[in-house]
Amino acid sequence: MKTAIIGAGAMGCLFGAHLARAGVDVTLIDIDADEVATLRARGVRLHQDGRVSDVAVAALTDPAEAGPADLVIVFVKAHQTRSVLPGLPPLLGPETRVLTLQNGLGAADVLAEAVPPDRLLVGVTAQGATQLGRGEVRHGGRGETLLGPYRPGPDRFAQRAAAMLTGAGLPARAVADPWPPVWKKLAVNCAINPVTALTGIRNGPVAAWDPARELAADAAREAAAVARAEGVDLGDPEDLVGFVTAVARATAENRSSMGQDVDRRAPTEIEFICGAVVRRGEARGVPTPVNRTLWRLIRTLELGYRTAAPIPEDAHGQVHDS
Ligand code: KPL
Numbered sequence: 589m590k591t592a593i594i595g596a597g598a599m600g601c602l603f604g605a606h607l608a609r610a611g612v613d614v615t616l617i618d619i620d621a622d623e624v625a626t627l628r629a630r631g632v633r634l635h636q637d638g639r640v641s642d643v644a645v646a647a648l649t650d651p652a653e654a655g656p657a658d659l660v661i662v663f664v665k666a667h668q669t670r671s672v673l674p675g676l677p678p679l680l681g682p683e684t685r686v687l688t689l690q691n692g693l694g695a696a697d698v699l700a701e702a703v704p705p706d707r708l709l710v711g712v713t714a715q716g717a718t719q720l721g722r723g724e725v726r727h728g729g730r731g732e733t734l735l736g737p738y739r740p741g742p743d744r745f746a747q748r749a750a751a752m753l754t755g756a757g758l759p760a761r762a763v764a765d766p767w768p769p770v771w772k773k774l775a776v777n778c779a780i781n782p783v784t785a786l787t788g789i790r791n792g793p794v795a796a797w798d799p800a801r802e803l804a805a806d807a808a809r810e811a812a813a814v815a816r817a818e819g820v821d822l823g824d825p826e827d828l829v830g831f832v833t834a835v836a837r838a839t840a841e842n843r844s845s846m847g848q849d850v851d852r853r854a855p856t857e858i859e860f861i862c863g864a865v866v867r868r869g870e871a872r873g874v875p876t877p878v879n880r881t882l883w884r885l886i887r888t889l890e891l892g893y894r895t896a897a898p899i900p901e902d903a904h905g906q907v908h909d910s
Contacts (some may be wrong), residue, residue: 589612589613589658589659589748589750589752590613590614590656590657590658590865591613591614591615591657591658591659591660591661591852592614592615592617592651592654592657592659592660592661592679592768593607593614593615593616593617593629593660593661593663594617594618594651594660594661594662594663594664594672594829595617595662595663595668595672595677595730596603596618596620596623596624596627596647596723597663597664597665598615598662598717598718598719598725599689599713599715599717600616600618600661600663600664601616601627601632601634601717601719601723601724601725602632602634602714602715602725603659603661603663603689603753603758604616604632604835605631605632605634605643605644605725606753606756606757606758607752607753607756608631608632608643608645609756609757610647610705610755610756610757612752612756614645614646615645615646615647615648615654615657616632616646616647616648617647617648617649617650617654617675617804618647618649619650619671620649621649621650622666622722623723624647624648624649624723626722626723627645627647627723628646628647630642630723630726631643631644631722631723632645632723633721633725634727635649635720635725635726635727635733636726639729640720644708644803645689647909648770648894649674649677650809651678651679652675653680654678654679655679656678656679656680656681656696657681657684658681658683658687659684659685659686659749659752660676660679660680660683660684660687660689660698661686661688661689662686662687662688662689662690662695663689663690663774664690665691665721665849665855665857666688666690666691666857666859666860667855667856667857667859667860667909668862669690669695669698669699670698670906672808673698673699673701673702673733674704676702677702679701680707683746684707685700685707685708685709685749686703686707686708686709686712686867686895687708687709687710687711687735687749688708688709688711688790688853689711689712689713689733689735690857690860691773691777691845691857691860691861692737692777692857692859692860692864693770693771693774693860693861693865693868693902694859694860694863694864695860696708696710696738696881700820701871701892705738705739705829706737706738706739708737708738709735709736709737709738709743709746709749709898710735710736710737710738710766710767710770711733711734711735711736711760711766711769711770711774712733712734712766712769712770713731713732713733713734713758714729714730714731714732714733715727715729715730715731715733715758716729716730716839718841718842718843719848727778727833728839728841729797729839729840729842730759730836731759732759732760732761733750733753733758733759733760733761734756734759734760734761734763734766734769735749735750735760735761735762735763735764735766735833736762736763736764736765736858737764737766738766740764740767741764741768742744742764743762743764746762748761749762750762758866760885767820768815768821771811771815771818771820771822772822772828772831772894773826774811774815774861774865775808775811775812775815775822775831775832776806776808776831776835776836776846777846777857777861778807778810778811778861778862778865778879778882779804779805779807779808779811779830779832780794780804780809780835780836780844781796781844781846781847781856781857782846782858782862782882782883782885782886783800783803783804783882784843784846784847785808785844785847785849785850785856785886785889786850786882786885786886786889787800787825788847788886788892789841789847790841790842790843791835791836791838791840791842791843792836792837792841793837793838793843794832794833794842795837796835796837801833801836803878804832804833804836805829805832805833806878806881807823807862807865807878807879807882808828808829808832809828809829809864810865810869810874810875810876810877810878810879811879812825812828812831813825813869813874813876814865814868814869814874814876817868817869817872817874819867820837826840828886832884843903845857846861846886847859848888850886852899853893853894855890855894856886858882858886858890859881859883860885860887861882862879862880862882862883865879865885866879866880866897872888903905
């Protein structure tokens, strides 16, 4: 299955290295020319199980040079999704499927503007990776990848894609309806990510420290209520809270992806995480005060580090987004 991966960040490199090592015809595509040059010269430097190996991969900046693929996996940050749309047409043949494994909720809807919905796959992955440098990643937590069609129903291509990932050492399963797992992951991300990003802690204390655990639990309960209002049943909210705590414990040493973004003073995925919960909640009349507060705090943090000039004394906190 000829595969193109858009976005050679931590997850793109992790998946690209596994697929290449398994003999899949895979190309990593990234707009960062230095990243691509490093990948072409050395491959992905993968830290895994206490070993470091360099895995040769094809890498390009220009999607047109890759030509049509059978499967395109989108791994850019959720807020960068719109920027990949112009590069998609040369990758799309008549049967090509596009799979988003991005965090949050909303990236698939952006892709659906350029990809026919019946050729769009949506999924979540519990694989973890940390970017250590250009083209260099550490494989963190392992876990299953679930994928299914944007418009729920049985999908044989999703089964083939899941088999390919599993064969490459990335256990995956096709599901008829990907939206419950997407909401479940969203609940985890809206609970753990902003709490860790705002406080500088790793994931572990979200499970271990009462105030962090209670804040995360409240955010997850709100996500469950919004999901239910949208017709997605995530089961007993207290079981979901237990799941969030278990994920924080299982990834105790990780700094969440949003925490890593904030540490690098890079834009975060907050609009697609707490922002998505707030907007969907508003549309369904479900109050989401905790997500709204976390959303506002992260946006304030981003504005703070994106605003290079010192704040004038008479600004009264009115810093405008640029
Ligand atoms: O998905 C994650 C993220 O950081 O984005 C978790 C599960 C919280 C692991 O860090």
